[in-house]
Amino acid sequence: DTGVSQNPRHKITKRGQNVTFRCDPISEHNRLYWYRQTLGQGPEFLTYFQNEAQLEKSRLLSDRFSAERPKGSFSTLEIQRTEQGDSAMYLCASSLAASSGTQYFGPGTRLTVL
Amino acid sequence: GNSVTQMEGPVTLSEEAFLTINCTYTATGYPSLFWYVQYPGEGLQLLLKATKADDKGSNKGFEATYRKETTSFHLEKGSVQVSDSAVYFCALSDRGTGGGADGLTFGKGTHLIIQP
Numbered sequence: 491d492t493g494v495s496q497n498p499r500h501k502i503t504k505r506g507q508n509v510t511f512r513c514d515p516i517s518e519h520n521r522l523y524w525y526r527q528t529l530g531q532g533p534e535f536l537t538y539f540q541n542e543a544q545l546e547k548s549r550l551l552s553d554r555f556s557a558e559r560p561k562g563s564f565s566t567l568e569i570q571r572t573e574q575g576d577s578a579m580y581l582c583a584s585s586l587a588a589s590s591g592t593q594y595f596g597p598g599t600r601l602t603v604l
Numbered sequence: 605g606n607s608v609t610q611m612e613g614p615v616t617l618s619e620e621a622f623l624t625i626n627c628t629y630t631a632t633g634y635p636s637l638f639w640y641v642q643y644p645g646e647g648l649q650l651l652l653k654a655t656k657a658d659d660k661g662s663n664k665g666f667e668a669t670y671r672k673e674t675t676s677f678h679l680e681k682g683s684v685q686v687s688d689s690a691v692y693f694c695a696l697s698d699r700g701t702g703g704g705a706d707g708l709t710f711g712k713g714t715h716l717i718i719q720p
Contacts, residue, residue: 535707
């Protein structure tokens with residue numbers, strides 16, 4: 491069990507650029523979640539997938555945010571035309587659909603928008 | 605909507621002191637409740653959970669009881685150690701609402717500092 495992995499761990503970009511983050515869940519987990527965490531706050535839920543289906547995306551922060559999980563394994567989160575307010579830690583988690591909601595988190599990708 | 609409220613930090617205690625971190629919640633369905641911990645420089649780790657009323661979750665000397673009547677899930681430990689210094693997050697997963705969203709709702713976190 492290698493746990494949830496995320497890449498890159500850190501990303502610095504200039505305002506207006508697009509960024510993409512990758513998440514590899516625990517191999518047998520069919521649910522995958524994305525969260526955003528800003529300084530001094532708890533994680534904020536953004537979206538989730540069950541296998542390749544994106545079952546909730548109304549919590550994405552704006553239409554600049556999108557996520558994919560094309561083959562039901564790894565997922566990507568893209569932010570287009572980044573703004574300074576997008577600077578945050580982006581967390582990925584995974585779980586088994588049959589579990590009681592227990593989610594296992596990756597180490598996160600820290601985004602800094604200059 | 606769902607929400608979680610936990611006590612403000614930082615909380616500073618001496619080693620071997622008794623710990624309580626308060627957590628209350630608002631949910632429209634039948635939530636599962638969790639405590640996650642974030643040690644310095646590390647990711648979120650599940651500490652304990654409870655899935656129905658009156659359940660007690662426990663791990664590493666920590667425990668919390670799901671109290672539906674008071675909508676609370678307070679975290680306790682009888683004797684804290686320096687190694688318990690971390691940020692603790694209370695969270696809920698709401699089931700049974702039919703809304704489809706299955707993400708966790710977190711509190712803001714409580715920073716715990718244990719002094720030797």
